[in-house]
Amino acid sequence: MSSASRFEFFKSHHVPTLTALKAAIEDFSYDPHAHEEYAFGVTLAGRQDFFSGGQYHRSPPGNVILFNPEEVHDGHSGGAQALDYLMVYAHPEQVTPLFAEVLGRESAAGFRSDQTLIQDAPLRHAILELARLVSTHAGSCIDQENALYQVVERTVQLGGRVQTSRVTQRPDALLDLAKAYIHAHLETDMSLDDISQAAHLSKYHFLRLFRQHYGMTPHQYVINCRINAARAALDQGAPLNEVALRFGFADLSHFNRRFKRIYGMTPYQYQRDITR
Known part of the structure; x- marks a missing residue:
């Protein structure tokens, strides 16, 4: 990444877990990754090309x-013009009660939008x-909470679904066991054998099934989860070297490389941004 690409994170001073990103990209490509949060974005200039959900957008x-x-x-x-866009990230713990309120339900855990690319002026403005x-860092707490509610309300109006309790198919249940094992052992030196055994699958069957379901290898998923956990630790002000070692990175240089492929900046730059 050269100086032609710029990334800037902002953390809300009022609403927990709410973060915004402003990015301008010419020569940077994100590695395949996933966030724990809902991500709401707007393309401002240029063209934003990405692969998600089995489709190229x-x-x-x-x-x-x-x-x-x-x-x-x-x-x-994508295209000749530089890409300029912004994203807002909100953790499910923060927005699930808002989804429930809009839907008139006691719980809306697992709400998922039906669409990835949306042409809608009210949602864009929100x-x-x-x-x-x-x-x-403008407005009061209630101003930012209301703005988030407007985003959630319009998202629901445009279509989505709540994942209700159902009988889980066997492959999904086994992969859920693997994911639970990974999340429980992010600070340990887990192996592919360990994860596949937790899922009660042979290693090679597990590899094929996991990639088919999640669009990344188990190794990529482990790295992704460790980076997300490391980001949460950085949010709490944990020292960089401590975070790198806690989540299995050989040294700060290794941590820097992995973090930048997902967030476009080093852990130091990210922590500096969100503490302003």
């Missing part, structure tokens, strides 16, 4: 991009206003 200026939690995607600038409040 192209987002021109004015389009909204919406990623549900754990949706694998990559991303880069995201832009929320990003403005967070990135400029």
